[in-house]
Amino acid sequence: MTAQNAPADCxxxxxxxxxxxxxxxxxxxxxxxxxxxxxxMAEIKTxxxxxxxxxxxxxxxxxxxxxxxxxxxDEDQAELVWRTLIDWNINYEKGIIAARRRR
Numbered sequence: 001m002t003a004q005n006a007p008a009d010c011x012x013x014x015x016x017x018x019x020x021x022x023x024x025x026x027x028x029x030x031x032x033x034x035x036x037x038x039x040x041m042a043e044i045k046t047x048x049x050x051x052x053x054x055x056x057x058x059x060x061x062x063x064x065x066x067x068x069x070x071x072x073x074d075e076d077q078a079e080l081v082w083r084t085l086i087d088w089n090i091n092y093e094k095g096i097i098a099a100r101r102r103r
Contacts (some may be wrong), residue, residue: 038089042096051093057086 045051045063061079069076 038092039096042093043100045093045097048094048097048101050092051097060086 004018004022005015007016007019010019042051061082064078064082065075068075
């Protein structure tokens with residue numbers, strides 16, 4: 001992995017793209033780590049309906065929006081990303097739980 005350059009230190013599109021690629025790799029590793037916890041949560045839950053927890057979802061979204069503002073990141077965009085991730089995780093968990101119950 002290449003060394004990190006601040007955005008202002010990037011002199012070309014290739015410099016910027018290299019940094020975006022570096023960040024994408026880090027993000028993918030974090031998503032993979034998060035996925036392991038989602039899988040474990042699905043192993044712990046016993047009913048597919050447990051996968052959708054509106055109170056938890058809204059608490060997560062509120063934290064994401066607050067953290068986004070603190071980072072000067074568009075909170076609506078961050079919320080959209082997290083809601084997409086949460087929806088995917090809910091469907092994934094439901095599938096694991098339902099498959100286990102069919103055995």
